Amino acid sequence: MPEPTPDTLPLIHSSFYRFVALPAPDAVVEILRELVAPLTGSVLVAHEGISGALAATEPLLAAFEHAVQHDPRLGGAFLGMPFKHSACTTRPFWKVRVHRKDEIVALGVDGVTGVVRDRAEGKHLSPSAWRDLLAQDKVVVIDNRNSFEYRLGRFKNAIDPRVDNFRDFPAYVQAHADTWKAEGQRVAMYCTGGIRCEKTSAWMQHELGLDVYQLDGGIVNFFQALPDADRDWEGELFVFDNRVAIDTHLQETATTADQVYNDSPDERWRLERARRLDSVNPKT
Structure with a gap:
């Protein structure tokens, strides 16, 4: 050979x-x-x-x-x-x-930056520590991604904030923060690679007074670190490129863009963009 x-x-x-x-x-x-x-x-x-x-x-x-x-x-x-x-x-x-760009990830909250000097490093959980947290009581697990990403795959018992854009996420958190605090809930938050959680976690801690924990390195790091990630994960992981989705072993799946999106206005333009890419490089 x-x-x-x-x-x-x-x-x-x-x-x-x-x-x-x-x-x-x-x-x-x-x-x-x-x-x-x-x-x-x-x-x-x-x-x-x-x-x-x-x-x-x-x-x-x-x-x-x-x-x-x-x-x-x-x-x-x-x-x-x-x-x-x-x-x-x-x-x-x-x-x-x-x-x-003005921001590498746009949260839409004035004055919020990802550069935080006093970020609570202990709140960044390794994949194994994240798994342990998910099994504990009084933990609300928040998916810090868009709804179409959540539909394709999610951590078991995670909540979908039902946002079509990352800029909508702060409003969801503000609407629920007082309830979570009153119930003594810790917030466990995750996203694809960690960047969206990194941008929001310090704001949630310092401005809203929430007890926030985030999956260090995001879902991709969880898959990379734990061969049995499917114990905690349901479905596939959407990726923002021509592959569309990967499984818990970081392997590309056969899922197509048409299977990912629905008919909401935000998702319609995403689907049309994906179809243009598929016309150049169709998945088989």
Whole structure:
């Protein structure tokens, strides 16, 4: 059997983020555009940090992940940043882009940033500690994602806030915060890779007085860390690329975009966008 070549190696998907103050985000954009040139996917850059999803062969991905952590022009801002990998059957992306944004994830609450000095590190739970928390009493488990993501898969007994956009999530929390506190409930919150929870958790703790715990690294980290993740998870995990969904073993499923979305106005445009991508790269 011939040895694999760079053109025949399988693609790997890598997702990552870091909230860190970037005084010169435009300069970071230019550096990252150079570093991601051989890959596909997208990276967002803002004053509050970076967030990205990229795909490439293992050698190219490893080279990028080393460079983004050690390039002297970046001053160590991303040293030690975690990268979460999953397999690819379908090519996740067709192009590569680095975007300059006001926020890497837009919460819609004035003054809230992901860069928090006094964040309660003990409230970031490892996958095994998260599993233990889910089995305890007086814990309300909140899915910090959109409803179409929740429908496809969720932690057992998790609540769907029924939001169509991340910006709707704060209103849901504000409407229930007093009840949760009065009942002595701890809030266990999770999202795909951790970034949405990271943006909201400090606000929920400091401004609303909630006792909040979050799954460190999100659902992808839970799947990556626990071979028996299906003990706690029902269904599949939606991913924001051409693969559509993965299972608890981080393998792409046969689920299509038409099976994910319903007829709500917010989801209709998402489905049309997904269909345009499928016309270029249909799932088989």
